[in-house]
Structures are given as C-alpha cells and as structure tokens.
Amino acid sequence: MTSTQLYPLKFTPILKDRIWGGNKLETVLNKSLNGQSGIGESWELSGVDGDISVVENGFLKGNNLSELIEIYMGDLVGERVFAKFGTEFPLLIKFIDAREALSIQVHPDDKLAEERHSSFGKTEMWYVMQAEEGAQLISGFNQKVTPETYVEAVKNNTLEDILAQHKVASGDVFFMPAGRVHAIGAGILIAEIQQTSDITYRIYDFNRRDANGNSRELHTELAVDAIDYKKYDNYRTDYKPQLNTAVEVVKSPYFQTNVLEAENAVARDYYPLDSFVILICVEGEATITYGNNLHETMKIGDTILVPADLRQITIMPNGKTKILETFMPVI
Numbered sequence: 001m002t003s004t005q006l007y008p009l010k011f012t013p014i015l016k017d018r019i020w021g022g023n024k025l026e027t028v029l030n031k032s033l034n035g036q037s038g039i040g041e042s043w044e045l046s047g048v049d050g051d052i053s054v055v056e057n058g059f060l061k062g063n064n065l066s067e068l069i070e071i072y073m074g075d076l077v078g079e080r081v082f083a084k085f086g087t088e089f090p091l092l093i094k095f096i097d098a099r100e101a102l103s104i105q106v107h108p109d110d111k112l113a114e115e116r117h118s119s120f121g122k123t124e125m126w127y128v129m130q131a132e133e134g135a136q137l138i139s140g141f142n143q144k145v146t147p148e149t150y151v152e153a154v155k156n157n158t159l160e161d162i163l164a165q166h167k168v169a170s171g172d173v174f175f176m177p178a179g180r181v182h183a184i185g186a187g188i189l190i191a192e193i194q195q196t197s198d199i200t201y202r203i204y205d206f207n208r209r210d211a212n213g214n215s216r217e218l219h220t221e222l223a224v225d226a227i228d229y230k231k232y233d234n235y236r237t238d239y240k241p242q243l244n245t246a247v248e249v250v251k252s253p254y255f256q257t258n259v260l261e262a263e264n265a266v267a268r269d270y271y272p273l274d275s276f277v278i279l280i281c282v283e284g285e286a287t288i289t290y291g292n293n294l295h296e297t298m299k300i301g302d303t304i305l306v307p308a309d310l311r312q313i314t315i316m317p318n319g320k321t322k323i324l325e326t327f328m329p330v331i
Contacts, residue, residue: 007294019038020101020186025301040097041094045091046092069086095301101206103203106226107176107178112225113199121199125192125255131189134187135186138164138183141229144229154203173249174235202219237249242261246266246325257326258326269312270311278305281302285298288314289313
C-alpha cells in the first residue's frame, strides 16, 4: 500500500462526562476512561464543531475527519455524498451507557433546526447492546396528545403518564425520527447512529440536580413546535437476523443501517453505494481484509470508517460476531 491509498480508519474516542453515566464503556466496550467515572458517551465518529474525530491508526494518524474530507473528498465519503454535504460529515456515531435514565427529550427536524440553529435536524436510531433485567426506554406517546395536553403534563409532572414505555433486550432496535419524544432508561448500553447535530430539547429531567445543586435547563416551549404528537402502533423496529448475511434494519433519507451477524467470512461489495461505510462492532471480534491481503482488526466497542474508494472488503469473524453496517442511502 502506498502512502496515498486510503484504508479502514479508526478514530480516538471522544469521551463525554454525563450526570447519568456509568462505567460500561470501560468494562464492556474496552474504552480507557483513565480513572474517570460518570462517562456516559463515547463519540466514535464525529464531525460536530469542537468535537472533530482524530485518526488513531495508519499513516493518517493525527489528522482529523475534516482535514481528511478536504484532502480526499469523494474518495473518502463518496462523490454523491461530497456533492451534497461538502466537507461536513453527515453522521455522528456514539456509544451511550445509561447508569441512570436520561432526560426526556426531543430533536427538531431539518427545517426547524436550520431556522433556529443553522444546523441539521437530528434523526437517530438506537441498537440495544446490553440491557439489565427490567430495563425500559421511552419512545413516543401511548395516547393521542395535543400541544396543550403536552404543556399541561409537563407543568403537572405527569409527562411520563402519556409516554410509551418499552421493555428492551440485547438486539432491539428503535428508529427515532426527528420530533419523536424519547429517553434511554437506566441500565441500558446502546450504539447510536444519528445525523450530525447536537441540538436537543430537554423537556423533563426527573427533577434532578447537577453536581452544583442546580436544576438542568429545560426547553419546554422550544419543544412545542418540534414534537410529533401522533400515536403510532409500533415504535420498535422489527427485523430477523440471518446468519452470515447483512440484513437491512433501518432505511431513512439520512442513513441506512444493516445488522450483520456472522460466524463465517462474509464478502461485502460496496461499489454500488458511492458512500463511505461505517462498521460498528457490537459483539465479538473480526478481521477486515482489503486490497492486496491487507487487514485491520476490530472488537466489540470498535468503530471503523471504510472509505468510499475501498469498494470491497471481507469480514472474517473470530467466533460469533455482530456488526452494524451504516452508510448514506441511495434514494
């Protein structure tokens, strides 16, 4: 491989201290927390201003994601992706460890986020990697709601009564379009795939206080115009894993995600995509082979960016392995 050829890229995790965070990013996902406690998020791949991911492997080590896109453009992200997003990377990948429940929140869609914050909206999905017995999350409403009943419920501390609670287990998937009220419950470890945006409207926080004894800011009024008040029949994303095959789980205008459960070598041909591909290892370990018998390893907790120019790879699992495969959809 010459020093100009792209290869599967790993990035240094960006760790985030959160009031609800635990220690599973270290004990389960092998992140080095350096003695820190309460680390709730690991940003694995980020183009968010102020939190740009930095390469940690190969000859590009030390370069950040923005620099790579400026240099490699479509070879890195895909020609059609570069034509649409330029040097902005369109997705944000996180692991989230909720020792306690997260606040109940909602995210604006593209139109509202652009008007208010000059930002993308925030559509996301959650893949449950681990859940303690009885763990639940919130997604959507359990009844028909209006803006007026929402505001009244917040004022009366009865918001939880009108929200849909879901018991979860490893492997569960929830797709969260912008506008859907949601919260990750205590005892859940998830992989999150989302649009590049850090715009969150916090609408209820269980009356918690931060380390200084202050209540966290709420955005009740801002959220009124952002919320989708409809009640849906099913908030969980149903899918059937198929061994040694990539199964489509989510396809939205913002990203497509497949779940690959493998025990044997699986060849992947990304040529038709004209997009980067992100591989997130959520169970086991594997070797990614590419080019002239070159390889990169990954284990649970690792995230790899496969450049668009690297059109064919083979995933060689070491025992049973599960990988999330995410890219920009062809729509």
